[in-house]
Amino acid sequence: MVPEDEGKYIMNTYGRQVGKTPYLVRGSGTRVYDDEGKEYLDFVGGLAVNALGHCHPAVVQAAKDQLDKLIHTSNLYYTEPQVELARSLVDNTGAAKAFFCNSGAEANEAAIKIARKYAKAKGNVERYEIITATDSFHGRTMATLTATGQEKFHKGYEPLLPGFRYGVFNDLESFLAQAGENTCAVMIEPVQGEGGVHVATQDFIHGLRRLCDEQGLLLIFDEVQCGLGRTGNLLAADYFGVQADIFTLAKALGGGLPIGAMLCTENVASTFSPGDHASTFGGNPVVCAAALAVLNEILKKDFLSEVERRGNYLREGLLALQGRFPGLVKDVRGLGLILGMELTGDGLAVQRNCAEAGLLINCIAGRILRFLPPLNVNQTDIDTALAILEEGLEK
Ligand SMILES: Cc1ncc(COP(=O)(O)O)c(C=O)c1O
Structure with missing residues (x-):
């Protein structure tokens, strides 16, 4: 059980997720789970901390x-x-x-x-x-x-x-x-x-x-x-x-x-x-x-070249979404697996849509979506994330 009046105890210094902020209780690889058992694909990655995923x-x-x-x-x-x-x-x-x-x-x-x-x-x-x-x-x-x-x-x-x-x-x-x-x-x-x-x-x-x-x-x-x-x-x-x-x-x-x-x-x-x-x-x-x-x-053999490959794959997917939503997606940029998608519209709404559908992403300055998945994320997870993001943008 978790307290319901968290704001009474925790200082209000973080722009937590709009809507219901999940209580995360467990993590494994690219996934985290909240106290109601809901699974999220985590492309926030502890803001670049969980480079090997959760609990490697x-x-x-x-x-x-x-x-x-x-x-x-x-x-x-x-x-x-x-x-x-x-x-x-x-x-x-x-x-x-x-x-x-x-x-x-x-x-x-x-x-x-x-x-x-x-x-x-x-x-x-x-x-x-x-x-x-x-x-x-x-x-x-x-x-x-x-x-x-x-x-x-x-x-x-x-x-x-x-x-x-x-x-x-x-x-x-x-x-x-x-x-x-x-x-x-x-x-x-x-x-x-x-x-x-x-x-x-x-x-x-x-x-x-x-x-x-x-x-x-x-x-x-x-x-x-x-x-x-x-x-x-x-x-x-x-x-x-x-x-x-x-x-x-x-x-x-x-x-x-x-x-x-x-x-x-x-x-x-x-x-x-x-x-x-x-x-x-x-x-x-x-x-x-x-x-x-x-x-x-x-430092294991091929780890870094794999990051580059996966980064390129995610970037291609984001660019495809830019092609699909040219009025909404202004820019896609970054290197490897630190990637950003700048929107013309409300990034927080997209962040919320994605979270509801089970994907955690981070929004900077209200309109830049930042993707920091674990460096060992696989292609299937990237495909899943892109599909949820597409829906989130469409909404
Ligand atoms: C480039 C850079 N430098 C420094 C910091 C500060 O790190 P910390 O929050 O661990 O003090 C951050 C945090 O986001 C960062 O991105």
Whole structure:
């Protein structure tokens, strides 16, 4: 039994589903079930967290095994799962070292802090500004909120943190115009998620790398949403063939358990000394054991090429729906299995129609439908989702 006056106890901070919000009680693979036994095909995927679907057996087993051994220890000591996870991330990404925390915002906080400290350690005491992009999303803490280039998230929280400037996403000239003697870094999402599913252009990404190299700035990629296989590459950076100086991960990494990671080059990592940054729960052994299981699955042969193939299949289906509803569907975009469908009409109504018919999708800004299915979703599930979406659009 669940309480009926949930709003009395839970703070009202989430735009929950219009109409009756389901109480989800169980999940398996691509499906979740509510307290009345109704089944949903889950294309929200915990907002890019459930990359292997719900309760993936390898993740569950790894967490269970670790629960029996050691649940938590202070970061004053090493644990095997944490070191193994760091090793695997480093070996597979070209980074030199990892710092673990508990969420995407915290990973970005760590990136912002190390970028500022790096500039100061190099003797550039006035270099503290970070240029981020319009329509970006980097988190809800004061620093990451300020880094987020969307005014709607700033309102009511002023004064914001000093030291952030905004360039227009995919407009290199506007980033060049913002760069000055106080700049220490540029931070972007290679594929913007919350801002409406916008993919960076090759020219933009390579131009930012050049800008950073020429002006001695650090390039930070926020891969919290688009990293870890979502684009059909381990990192979105791999798709562009560019190495960032710092990048951040979270969401998919823990297979549903909370973890964030900030990774960087040796040069940057050596900026931090004991006491410079910390997190009580960061790198918790149970979560790291689960994360290692996630990473091992993603790194299996053909996993990433399959994500690309499935992403193309879903995108083709969405494009076909655009052809069928040209007045309603304005755009279909994205990369791999982070896809968006921009509507001219009420996206929340489509989201509701789909939920009633057993498909969970997410609607951003009232008119952009975002699809973040598990990376191991199969073709039959994609066909089912497309059929329900077609009905939802028709309605
Ligand atoms: C790109 C990006 N960065 C950072 C965050 C913040 O992550 P968290 O909610 O885990 O703090 C998000 C969350 O949606 C995100 O999409």
